[in-house]
Amino acid sequence: MEQFSNNTIDIKQLPRFETVAFQKLEPNYWKVVLINLFITVAILSIGLGIVYYLVDEFRKEAIYLVITLGVIIAITFVFSRISFVKKGFAFREHDVLFKNGIIATNTIIIPYNRVQHVALHEGWLSRYFGLAKVEIFTAGGSSSDIKIPGIEKEQAEKIKQLLMGKIQQQL
Template structure:
């Protein structure tokens, strides 16, 4: 009969992911986000302008609505800038780390032996700047567990190859 042990683990001696130097997203990623926001607000602005133009009863509210529109635009730009600044990633020997979040910091650590699938996506605007998004999937979900945007295309392809190599070793 085997002797069962269940020793206490000293959690103060565990490796700390917080000490890992994380890589920031490519600096061109902010341009992609900025253009996406600009296009969105341009469409919203045209809609708001049409609403004010074709509805004479709202003409007296155009200044407050324009002010709210501008305030909302500024808030979205600020939030997006903070979000881009907070996103970072690292690939270590046995796992991948992704950190994000503006109000609360979220850190996801996925061991390579849990990775089932890797996808590389290039959006229309991201492609213009030579950027891609790497999505990492584990078992049991239809959405990616980690989606790292704003990576230079060549680096994203290297990351995909690294992860595919780790998946192949498992099989």
């Protein structure tokens, strides 16, 4: 029989998830976000350009559309930036934390002993910058999965090993 104790837990003494220092995403990931945004904008602009060229009536109204488009792009840019800056992750001894959100700050925490499986995802653009996305899955469905983008490939591999190691320890 193991030594059994049943002391009262002092809640104030527990490790606090809200004081954890979060690690930021790789600066290169911002480039990936920007290039993606640029590609979207480019496709949109080409589409608009074709319409401008083909439809005469469109030319008079074009200026408003361009302005709207510009505003949308600016907002998307700002939001992407905020979203990028606010994303952060931390690996503690017993759980993984991921912070994200634009107007809200969401923090999701998965204890290692609840991790079901792990995947490494490399988008074609991310791969060019040597980045990967670590995806951590639980049995709680898609809302409780953590997907951390913008991690260096090597570090991502290490994280995967760490997570697998942690899962192993449970047995």
